Amino acid sequence: MEKKTDEYYIREILKGDSGSFSQLVEKYSHLAFSLSMKILNQREDAEEVAQDAFIKAYNSLSSFQSSSTFKTWFFRIVYNTAISRLRSRKNIEVKIDDIKITDVEIQATESAIGQLNTDDRQKYLQIGLDRLEPDERALLKMYYYDDFSMDEISVIAGLTVSNVKVKIHRSRKKLLQELRFILKDEIISIL
Amino acid sequence: MSQKDLMKEWLKELPSEQPSPDFKVKVMQRVMSEWTLNPIKYQPIIGKKGWWTMGLIAFLLTSILFMLHSSLPAETVVVSQSNSFYGIDLAQLFAPVGALFEKLNNISPAVAIGALAIIALWFFDQLFVKTVRR
Numbered sequence: 001m002e003k004k005t006d007e008y009y010i011r012e013i014l015k016g017d018s019g020s021f022s023q024l025v026e027k028y029s030h031l032a033f034s035l036s037m038k039i040l041n042q043r044e045d046a047e048e049v050a051q052d053a054f055i056k057a058y059n060s061l062s063s064f065q066s067s068s069t070f071k072t073w074f075f076r077i078v079y080n081t082a083i084s085r086l087r088s089r090k091n092i093e094v095k096i097d098d099i100k101i102t103d104v105e106i107q108a109t110e111s112a113i114g115q116l117n118t119d120d121r122q123k124y125l126q127i128g129l130d131r132l133e134p135d136e137r138a139l140l141k142m143y144y145y146d147d148f149s150m151d152e153i154s155v156i157a158g159l160t161v162s163n164v165k166v167k168i169h170r171s172r173k174k175l176l177q178e179l180r181f182i183l184k185d186e187i188i189s190i191l
Numbered sequence: 192m193s194q195k196d197l198m199k200e201w202l203k204e205l206p207s208e209q210p211s212p213d214f215k216v217k218v219m220q221r222v223m224s225e226w227t228l229n230p231i232k233y234q235p236i237i238g239k240k241g242w243w244t245m246g247l248i249a250f251l252l253t254s255i256l257f258m259l260h261s262s263l264p265a266e267t268v269v270v271s272q273s274n275s276f277y278g279i280d281l282a283q284l285f286a287p288v289g290a291l292f293e294k295l296n297n298i299s300p301a302v303a304i305g306a307l308a309i310i311a312l313w314f315f316d317q318l319f320v321k322t323v324r325r
Contacts, residue, residue: 030207047214
């Protein structure tokens with residue numbers, strides 16, 4: 001079947017063909033779920049949030065402005081819904097950021113990660129990501145995994161572009177710091 | 192390889208997180224229940240009222256121009272056509288309009304009545320359909 005643009009499906013939905021929404025669900029369900037999963041780190045919650053985001057998008061489709069892409073607009077909804085869910089959870093652990101890793105240590109950590117086999121690298125990266133703050137995980141995922149631009153992330157997360165740059169840089173450093181801690185034995189053997 | 196590319200490569204190695212197989216079905220069920228509660232109504236940029244108003248204005252303008260043209264003596268039309276307005280040759284501008292009305296003037300009454308009858312029938316048909324639907 002020929003794939004049409006998001007704008008085409010939006011026009012069809014606004015004309016009354018709600019079935020066209022399934023095309024958008026099909027296209028973005030995976031990305032929406034994985035973004036909310038990165039923020040919430042809990043499968044049931046992430047799935048519920050992704051569903052809620054789709055319903056919110058459907059209900060406010062008439063207010064969608066074509067000045068931004070549907071993808072960016074929709075991911076802003078997913079991001080905000082997931083962050084709201086996170087805030088509503090009780091006992092949110094507040095961590096104080098303390099990034100002490102030096103450039104030399106970053107290089108050594110990257111080198112150690114590079115020498116791991118794929119399975120181990122995946123395992124340690126997942127542990128490292130789990131130790132980050134939810135918004136830090138989401139930013140890293142959007143930038144490195146989903147290939148969103150800084151401008152798009154700034155729209156989705158409601159931050160300025162310079163703020164996004166700083167946050168991604170800090171999150172990356174923090175991830176490497178966590179990995180350094182996890183991989184300290186491997187790093188020592190390399191050095 | 193740059194630091195960005197390295198991180199990108201590693202993160203892309205991570206297995207992608209997939210929602211449950213019935214995720215799309217669940218979303219669409221919720222969308223459909225939303226739709227039955229509050230269906231989205233298509234609102235065209237120009238509504239039916241707008242189209243009717245525009246049609247009426249166009250009809251009135253054409254009628255007025257036609258009547259004006261018909262009421263003027265042939266000489267007046269020729270004289271007025273020789274005038275220019277801010278450097279624009281009005282004769283040239285009105286020539287096609289004049290020619291159109293000349294042709295309309297020459298239409299046989301039978302054809303004119305036939306055309307009017309068709310328009311009237313179409314109008315009454317629309318009116319009837321609307322009344323029945325209500």
